[in-house]
Amino acid sequence: MRATARFPTEGATGMTETPGKRDTTCPSWCQLPSAHVAGSGAAGEATHRRVVREILLGRIEAIRDVADAPVRVEVEAYSDPEGREHPPTVRLTLSGASSPDDPDADDLTPDEARDLAAALLEAASLAES
DSSP states (O other), X not given: OOOOOOOOOTTOTTOOOOTTOOOSXXXXXXXXXXXXXXXXXXGGGGEEEEEEEEEOOOOBTTTBOOOSSOEEEEEEEEBOTTSOBOOOEEEEEOTTSSSTTOTTSEEEOHHHHHXXXXXXXXXXXXXXX
């Protein structure tokens, strides 16, 4: 399931709502080549992306074999076909996804990402106690 969050653009650094016109600059965090903002409207040109971390999952005896793909954490911002840019989300792609662009990757708002991080830290602490 893909969860896409939409929220106000106020305070979203580098992102603007400009109907009918694609912005030609990237947010400072974008890692994609500068050519992706050329404005042709192709899917790759409508997305700003940065991989924050890939977490390789090793084998856990009797529970999990080595994962074929890492867990990926990315920041992504999307511009729709009309040229409106939407605020960035945190994309979480689990190791079982077919690719980093798998529609089953979850897009989280910054608040949801903080809640998930807190829950993971709490679970790790409990597991170690």
